[in-house]
Amino acid sequence: MPWTRVYINKDDFENTLARDGLRGITYREALRETQSALLKKDKRIFILGEGVNDSGGIFGTTAGLAKEFGKDRVMDIPVAENALTGIAIGAAICGMRPIFVHMRMDFLLMAMDQIINHAAKWNYMTGGRVNVPIVIRSIIGRGWGSAAQHSQALHSLFVHIPGLKVVMPSTPYDAKGLLISAVEDANPVIFIEHRWVYDYIGYVPPDVYKVPVGKGIVRRQGKDVTVVAVSQMVYEAIKAADSLQSENIDIEIVDPRTIKPLDEELILDSLRKTGRLVIADVGCKTGGLGSHIAAVVYEKAFSCLKAPVEIVCLPDTPTPASPVLEEAYYPGKEEIMASVKRAIHAK
Amino acid sequence: MNKIQAAVKKQLFYTMLKIRRFEEKVTELYPSQDMKTPVHLYIGQEAIAAGVCALLCKEDIIFSTHRNHGHYIAKGASIRFLMAELYGKSSGCSSGKGGSMHLVSPEVGILGTSAIVGSGIALATGAALAIKMNGQKKIAVAFFGDGAVDEGTFHESMNFASLKKLPVVFVCENNFYATNSHIAVRQPHDDIARRAQGYDIPGIQVDGNDVLGIYKSAKKAIERIRAGKGPTLIECRTYRWKGHVGPECDYEKGCRPEKELYDWMKRCPLESYKKYLFKNKIINQSGIEEMVKAVDCEIEDAVRFAQKSPFPAKEELYDDVYYAGSKDALD
Numbered sequence: 001m002p003w004t005r006v007y008i009n010k011d012d013f014e015n016t017l018a019r020d021g022l023r024g025i026t027y028r029e030a031l032r033e034t035q036s037a038l039l040k041k042d043k044r045i046f047i048l049g050e051g052v053n054d055s056g057g058i059f060g061t062t063a064g065l066a067k068e069f070g071k072d073r074v075m076d077i078p079v080a081e082n083a084l085t086g087i088a089i090g091a092a093i094c095g096m097r098p099i100f101v102h103m104r105m106d107f108l109l110m111a112m113d114q115i116i117n118h119a120a121k122w123n124y125m126t127g128g129r130v131n132v133p134i135v136i137r138s139i140i141g142r143g144w145g146s147a148a149q150h151s152q153a154l155h156s157l158f159v160h161i162p163g164l165k166v167v168m169p170s171t172p173y174d175a176k177g178l179l180i181s182a183v184e185d186a187n188p189v190i191f192i193e194h195r196w197v198y199d200y201i202g203y204v205p206p207d208v209y210k211v212p213v214g215k216g217i218v219r220r221q222g223k224d225v226t227v228v229a230v231s232q233m234v235y236e237a238i239k240a241a242d243s244l245q246s247e248n249i250d251i252e253i254v255d256p257r258t259i260k261p262l263d264e265e266l267i268l269d270s271l272r273k274t275g276r277l278v279i280a281d282v283g284c285k286t287g288g289l290g291s292h293i294a295a296v297v298y299e300k301a302f303s304c305l306k307a308p309v310e311i312v313c314l315p316d317t318p319t320p321a322s323p324v325l326e327e328a329y330y331p332g333k334e335e336i337m338a339s340v341k342r343a344i345h346a347k
Numbered sequence: 348m349n350k351i352q353a354a355v356k357k358q359l360f361y362t363m364l365k366i367r368r369f370e371e372k373v374t375e376l377y378p379s380q381d382m383k384t385p386v387h388l389y390i391g392q393e394a395i396a397a398g399v400c401a402l403l404c405k406e407d408i409i410f411s412t413h414r415n416h417g418h419y420i421a422k423g424a425s426i427r428f429l430m431a432e433l434y435g436k437s438s439g440c441s442s443g444k445g446g447s448m449h450l451v452s453p454e455v456g457i458l459g460t461s462a463i464v465g466s467g468i469a470l471a472t473g474a475a476l477a478i479k480m481n482g483q484k485k486i487a488v489a490f491f492g493d494g495a496v497d498e499g500t501f502h503e504s505m506n507f508a509s510l511k512k513l514p515v516v517f518v519c520e521n522n523f524y525a526t527n528s529h530i531a532v533r534q535p536h537d538d539i540a541r542r543a544q545g546y547d548i549p550g551i552q553v554d555g556n557d558v559l560g561i562y563k564s565a566k567k568a569i570e571r572i573r574a575g576k577g578p579t580l581i582e583c584r585t586y587r588w589k590g591h592v593g594p595e596c597d598y599e600k601g602c603r604p605e606k607e608l609y610d611w612m613k614r615c616p617l618e619s620y621k622k623y624l625f626k627n628k629i630i631n632q633s634g635i636e637e638m639v640k641a642v643d644c645e646i647e648d649a650v651r652f653a654q655k656s657p658f659p660a661k662e663e664l665y666d667d668v669y670y671a672g673s674k675d676a677l678d
Contacts, residue, residue, distance in 0.1 A: 046480070072480065078510070083469040083503030090473020090487075093458050094408065096480065113500075117463050118470070124667045125449040126459045127442025131670035162668050186670040 002203040003173045006219055006238050013201045023206060028198040030172035031061040034179045035099065037208055039069045042097065045183060048075040048088060049101030049137075058101050059139070059198060081110035085136070089119050089188075092134040097183055102138040105192065106149045119188040120163035135182045137191045140231070140282060143326060148318035153231075153283040158190045159260045159292060165189045165213055166260040170234040172202040174257055177211025185213060194232040194282060216263035218270065222252035225340045226270040226277050228293055229253055233280035233312070233336075240336040251278075251340055259289055267293065268301050275306035276343040280336050281313040288313060307346035310339035351562065353629050355401060359558050360624060360635075362397035363617050365642050366417045369426060372646050373416075373433065374594040381654075382433045384446035389417035391556075391588035394616035395520050396421035398561030399488060399581075402569055405455045408478075408487045410471040413448040413462035414520075414587075418490050424452035430649040436656035443659045444667060456485075464525070465498030467491060468517065472504040475515035475578075486514040486572050494525030496542065497533050505546040505580065512577030516568045519582045520555060526591045527602045540582040548578050555585030556616040559623075586611035 002022055007013040013024045025033070038045050047062060053076050057063030066074035077084050081102070088098040102108055108115065115136065123131045141151045158166045165187055169175040175193070182189035219234060220241055229237035237253045244251055254270050256263055271277050277297060281290040290311035297309060312335045320329055370390045377386065389396070392414075400421035403409070411418040419429055424440065432439030433447055441451050448462035458474070461467040471489030478485055495501050496519065508515050519539050523530045530537045543550025549571065553564045561583055568579035588608065590597030598605040624630045630638075 078503065078506055080499070080503035080506065083472070083500045083507065086466055086469025086500060087473035087476055087504065087507060090410075090470035090475075091477040091480070092473075093470065094474045094477035096477045113463055113466060114469065118461060118466060122459055123670045125441060125445045126451040126667075127439070127444045128667035128670065128672075129441070129451050129453055130459050131672075165669075186672065 004217055004219065005202070006171055006234060007200065007202055008235060008238060010201050017203050022203050024201045025172055025204045026199055026201050027172045027175050027193070028060045030176045030204045031179065031193070032063060032065070033204070034176045035062065036065060036068065038180065038183055039065065039073060041208070044095060045097040045099065046073040046075060047099045047101060048077050048084065049103070050077060050079055051103060052076055052101055058103055059195060062101065081107055082114055085111035085114035086118065088134055089114055089122070089132055092132045093122065093130055097133055099135045099137060099183065102136070104150050105138040105140050105154050106152050108136070108138050108154065115164070115188070115190075116161050120161045123187065124163060131186045132188050133186050134188045135179070135191050136188070137193065140192065140194045142194070142196055142330065145321040145323070145326070146319065147321040151319045153314070155190070155192050155259060156283050156288045156292070159289060163188070164260060165258065166192065167213060167258045168192045168231040169211075169257055170197060170231050170255055172200065172204045174211050176204055177209055178213065178257065180208060181210045181213050184210070189213065192231065196232045197235065200235065211257065214258045214261045214263060216254055216256040216258070216266040218266070219253040219255045220251065222250040222274070224249050224274060224276065225251045225343050226267070226274045227251050227253050227280060227336060227340065228256065228267055228277065229280040230256060230259060230289065231282050233282055236332040237280055237336055239333040240340065243333065244337055244340060249340060249344065262293070262296070264296055264300065267297070271297060271301055272304050275304055277305070278310040278312060278336060278339045278343055280331075281311065284314045284316050285311060286316050307343045310343050312336050312339050351559065356559075356624065356629050359397050359401055359562065360617070360620055360630070361638055361642070362401065362421050363393040363558060363620065364638060365426075365645075366393045366396065366420050367617055368639070368642050369420060369646055370416060372650065374589070376650070377594040383435055384433055384448075385592045386433065386447045386594065387414040387592050388587070388589040388594065389414055391611065391616070392520055392522060392585045393417055394556050394558035394561055394620070395518065395583045395585060396490070398558045399490075399516070399518055399565045401562055402565050403456070403488065404485065406485045408456045408458060408471070408474045408485065409490065410458070410467035410474070410487070411450070411460045411490045412464070412467055412492060414492070415448065415450050415460045419450045419452065419457060422452070422457055423455045424450070424457055426645060426649040427652040428452070430653035431656050434653040434656070435658060436653055437659040437663070438652070438656035442663070442667070465491060465495035465500040468495060468504045469500045472508045472513060472515055475508065475513035476511065478514055479511065486516065486569060488516045488518060490518050490520065492525065493519060493521040493523060493530050493537075493539060494533075495519070496539055497525065505543070505548070505578070508578040509546040509548045512575065514572045515578045516565065516572070517578060517580045518565070519580065521582050521584050522587045524587070524591070524603065527597070540580060543580040548580060550580045550582065552582045552584065555583030556614050556619065558616060558620050588612060
């Protein structure tokens with residue numbers, strides 16, 4: 001299906017779908033186009049964040065929107081993440097549909113009180129009387145010495161919190177469809193983008209459509225090993241699959257797309273077929289998403305496992321700056337391949 | 348300042364009385380341990396909620412704190428549902444999910460209550476932003492204590508509200524203590540109203556035990572909003588008679604000086620206002636007695652309602668983690 005495919009490069013897209021006249025745009029453009037459509041569609045929706053209407057426009061994802069919709073609906077804000085998140089929540093409680101954008105996920109830590117103590121709990125604490133329809137977009141960076149405070153992937157922190165939903169779309173198609181679903185959702189949704197996928201191209205229909213929150217997808221069918229890959233690791237997994245193919249190893253790639261609530265059945269179904277599991281995450285190991293998925297599998301499908309679960313993820317260290325250390329820090333295709341082989345050869 | 352009508356003056360006393368008697372009833376019943384929720388009592392501070400809320404319509408939105416019973420009552424929410432919430436019953440205002448610190452009553456503009464110091468200020472500011480974006484006439488009010496002035500959210504919210512000229516009134520109830528820590532060990536001066544200068548908005552300091560003074564200050568703040576000029580900070584200097592949490596006083600434990608408490612008790616907001624009402628012949632002793640009777644009757648009804656209500660079913664634990672309704676499709 002054109003909308004489920006992952007294109008590793010532009011040529012790949014142009015040699016296939018573009019020939020059939022299907023529109024391909026980048027992940028970055030998909031986000032911009034979607035927000036424009038949403039702002040047009042519903043006057044309750046507004047975007048706020050540091051730099052949303054500057055010339056860069058959050059890596060291009062909000063570029064030009066302030067010009068189109070005005071600076072009240074695409075609102076630059078003081079550098080006060082916690083109160084501004086509270087202000088967005090207050091507006092959401094009063095019927096608005098804010099999209100709060102953070103250039104770096106690290107900055108969300110300033111707003112943890114409002115996200116965890118308020119947005120996540122408000123519906124519960126009020127006995128279901130007052131809900132908080134807010135979307136918090138945040139971006140994971142990587143490379144060029146971004147270092148310890150400008151590159152963190154903190155999705156696992158939010159997975160731990162009841163009342164939040166957490167999505168990590170990997171393709172342009174899903175970025176659009178999930179952003180629409182997230183804004184339409186009556187609950188707080190943490191929408192996590194990896195900047196390294198911003199330039200990936202893919203099929204994106206021009207009209208408004210939805211990808212459901214909580215539904216994963218099989219990116220590649222295979223019989224030997226299930227690789228659950230999130231966000232940017234989906235692309236590394238696809239590259240690994242191509243290389244492994246030449247060694248007659250056939251992996252199945254599952255992209256959860258939403259990590260809370262997690263599409264457990266999709267993962268377990270694949271595992272029942274392959275019996276071997278590699279999880280490729282963009283965060284750290286301890287208490288991380290990989291550990292959580294492993295726990296789900298051990299709890300619900302232990303008897304299906306022919307080998308121990310492998311987790312490809314960041315080491316338990318802060319992000320280093322030097323390119324040499326970065327190289328050692330970030331796993332990718334090679335590490336996935338090594339894990340797949342270990343899973344196959346495990347006794 | 349226009350003259351305040353006699354009916355309003357009576358109503359102010361009624362609201363203060365209702366809060367006082369309600370809290371006294373909680374104090375009386377609490378030792379039986381049927382209310383399994385930490386209560387932060389408002390006795391001593393009644394004039395503030397009563398004075399401010401007397402100017403609000405039910406559409407106006409307030410955000411309060413862990414010490415919220417007074418605001419809930421003054422805004423006109425049902426004490427049946429409040430008492431039932433204290434008893435952890437499913438008929439409580441938050442279905443037994445919130446407890447004393449998380450009251451809600453959307454019908455009268457109480458959209459939930461945060462017990463994190465300072466955080467509700469941001470929510471009220473956000474409500475004001477929504478009101479402004481929607482071109483509505485209503486206003487938002489943030490009630491908070493002097494402890495919240497220690498927090499970043501106070502400053503961040505004041506800054507934003509002033510910047511955008513939002514229709515919000517910041518009402519600081521300065522009772523000089525954050526739990527047991529005196530303001531002198533937390534802030535360089537206790538003149539909280541002065542903080543407003545830094546944000547280019549008016550800061551009014553008022554006797555927090557003087558209900559008419561509070562009413563007049565709030566009126567001024569609301570008039571400023573109506574003129575499109577944005578927020579005001581009102582500092583109400585007051586004192587809580589009970590400990591930070593629970594039905595007891597706390598001087599016995601050495602939390603505060605006994606003399607300080609008794610000096611403030613001599614300035615009881617209800618007693619001094621009653622004297623004013625008598626002196627100006629707005630109400631007489633039998634009028635007060637009737638009022639007490641009516642209030643007590645309503646409180647007894649609330650207690651009966653709460654005690655008779657069923658507890659939530661255990662399965663309800665899992666309800667409301669996420670909003671289950673479908674009212675929110677995009678236009």
